[in-house]
Amino acid sequence: MANGTKKMSMFLAALFTAFTCMSYMPANAATKTTKTVVSAATVNYNAAVKAVVDYEKAIKGYKLTSKTNLDFCQAKYKVAMAALGKLNTKAASTKTLVNRVMAAKKVWDAAYANYLAVEAKNKEIAEAKAKAEKETQQAKALVEAYDSVSAYEKAPITSLEEITKAEALKQPAVDAIAKVEDEAKVKDLTARVEKRASEITAKKAELDKFRVVSVKSENALEAIVTFSKEVDKTSAETLANYSIAGKTIDSVKLLEDKKSVRITVNTATVLGGTMAYTVKPIALAADTTAKTPLFTAVETYKDSVAPQIVKVEYPVPTTAKVTFSEPISSLGQVYGLTAGTISTDKKTVEFSLAGLKENETKVVTIVGATDFAGNLINPNPATVSLTLTISDKTAPTVAEVTALSENRVQVKFSEELKSAPVVTVGTKAVTFEASEDNVTFVGTFDATGRPDSYLEVVTVAADFQDLSGNKGLQYTKLVQFVKDTTKPVYASAEVKTFNGKQYLVVSFNEAVAPTATTRVFKGTKVADYITYAFTAGSAVDVKAYTKANGFDADNSKAIVIDISDDTVFAPGTYTIVLPSSAVADKANNLMANDANISFVKNKTVAVETDAPKVSNIVFAADNSYATVTFDRDMDYATALNVNNYKVGGVCIFSNAIFDGSAKVVKLTVIPGTVVLTGDRYVTISGVKSKAGNVMTDYSVVKNVIENVKASIASAKLTSATTIAVKFSEEVTIDTADTSAFEIYVNGVKVDTTKYTNAVGRFDTFVITLDSSVAITDLSKTIQVKLVKTVVDNNGNKTTGSDFVTVTP
DSSP, X not given: OHHHHXXXXXXXXXXXXXXXXXXXXXXXXXHHHHHHHHHHHHHHHHHHXXXXXXXXXXXXXXXXXXXXXXXXXXXXXXXXXXXXXXXXXXXXHHHHHHHXXXXXXXXXXXXXXXXXXXXXXXXXXXXXXXXXHXXXXXXXXXXXXXXXXXXXXXXXXXXXXXXXXXXXXXXXXXXXXXXXXXXXXXXXXXXXXXXXXXXXXXXXXXXXXXXXXXXXXXXXXXXXXXESSOBXXXXXXXXXXXXXXXXXXXXXXXXXXXXXXXXXXXXXXXXXXEEEEEEOOOBBSSOTTOBOOOEEEEEEEOOOOOOOEEEEEEEETTEEEXXXXXXXXXXXXXXXXXXXXXXXTSSEEEEEXXXXXXXXXXXXXXXXXXXXTOOBOSXXXXXXXXXXXXXXXXXXXXXXXXXXETTEEEEEESSOBSSOXXXXXXXXXXXXXXXXXXXXXXXXXXXXXXOSEEEEEEEEOSOOBBTTOOBOOOEEEEEEEEOOOOOOOEEEXXXXXXTTEEEEEEEXXXXXXXXXXXXXXXXXXXXXXXXXXXEOSSOEEEEEEOGGGTSSSOEEEEEEEEOXXXXXXOSEEEEEEEOGGGEEETTOOBOSSOEEEEEEEOOOOOOOOXXXXXXXXXXXXXXXXXXXXXXXXXXXXXXXXXXGEEETTBOOEEEEEEOSSTTEEEEEEOTTOOOSOEEEEEEXXXXXXXXXXXXXXXXXXXXXXXXXXXXXXXXXXXETTEEEEEEEEEEEEOTTOTTOEEEEETTEEOOGGGEEEOOEEEEEEEEEEOGGGOOOOTTSOEEEEEOSEEEETTXXXXXXXXXXXXXX
């Protein structure tokens, strides 16, 4: 409205100026101009009328509730105002048009104001709605965050597999927290996630340590030892490394996963009841110098699980092998076929199918079979169907015959045989060594009198059988045999550790064997950068590198020299001479020359095989500290962790230090933690020796002295010149301490020479005041405080006290 009025004023001013200018023109010019102006004014007036009418129609014809319509009408208004600006402002017709425009503009102004109000309200509603939606979303986000964090916290982490699953829950929890805007809650949730992550990291580190994870009975004859990592086979299968109190162990076997060992006990000492297991340090497969700590555990076990038939196999078509879920003590009654003898491991029994026709099935029924705990087979009776199926009907053949030397021959077949074949070289029978696969057989024969090179017929007798019972035909071949004159050659040497002992493993270019079981070695030794001549003080063992000799593999191309005895081979750097006659190959060829073998013998570290023990626990007379003495040096981290020591189930210690040596731990007792004197269990757990062996939890009964310091319980004014100070328990004030207290009246200290206190052993002590300082005004504040040392009956000292108000 104001804008329109301003434009109208400008219009009238312009029009006035025009008329003024015209009044100064010549008459003829003025007449001409007047006619032009009148003609132009008519055109302008008609245009203005049209613009005003268009504006009025727009105001009336459009709903003035939308921004589009309002803007359209405003544009019409501007056109109308522009048209009016060209008219004579003094003319009545112009004023009429202006009034019409202003009336329409008033309608538009009202509509526009209403539009703005509606828009404001809509914006307020939208903002409120957005806020509500945001709050709802935040509430939902917070619930999701709490749920995600809780799931992460509650995920089990007792194994590495569980830890992997738990770790996968961390990122969803972090992502859920990122959607929460409440800073306090974000901080709290983030702290929980970080705490759980730390717990998982610690648990993962614990589980990743090379250790015995568990020992658990599987049945009455077998227990499984589980390790955290793959173990050295020789160490793991050394029977002496395992013991079960009261039980006789017959065998130990490393399982396929190389992280588990099966212990089998004698049938006369079956597993059951409460059993104590001990597993001595076992070597790591990747590094035999690394070993598990000594492990001990107690298990209470009862075998109540019934045995079952778990599978049937056919080693050969005419034999069925039935396997049970656990060792079987008795088969009970067997119907259908005659059972063979139960296997050595007591888990299988074989049935001969030789009497059956091809593809014939026989049902075998087993009734009353029991395990070594007396559990009957389930189901009972148990049935199993056995079928004679011969799918392989191809006879085996000889694939290859090879002369290895003048008296050694190798025969290779097309498939695995049931047993070694019968072979002759000329008229001499071949004696075969044990075959690893029953496909290739190597044997020797008598070649006495033969030249270094000769031809001879090798005959493989007929009827050698494959696993399906198919028989092969006789085979002959003319073979040239040449005497092996190639001498073995030394290749390399390295020091290895087997069962905690150091050995020198000497390798050659072919299979060899030591020519003597012991030997005295000579050579040189380096000490302090000086090379000395060396002769071993005594003979040491020289053995073939075989599992049977206690080593980790069968290696025919190596021999093993025992260098473990420090009195023979002290730690140092050696070069020893291996005589050419020390080894011989299969053809009895000796080395061409002596071999100089250099190696380093490391210092032998004694292996700690037993757990540490507590020698003594002593509490100080005043119960301010306790001393624990162990039988060996202890691990810093565990031995000085006060939480590993408890009295009556509670840790009462604030600090732990080694006192003089790593065998003695001094524990500081927290004052006030023992309220009453008496016997209590003192327990120690979770500590290990410096070598890493964990001590079995220890518990002993000790008389523990109360260590609560005495305090002033009350102070009473019993007369104008006496104050009775009562302690929480009986204490002793030294006879020299007649001024053990200070007295204050309204904050002013009373002269200590004006009163004395009783001395001796009491729970209440009377302070006697001189009459000159007698208490005569009870409105004044009277206070006492202990300034000397008192001792209770258990030696606990209290020095000084806070102010105590004296009451009437």
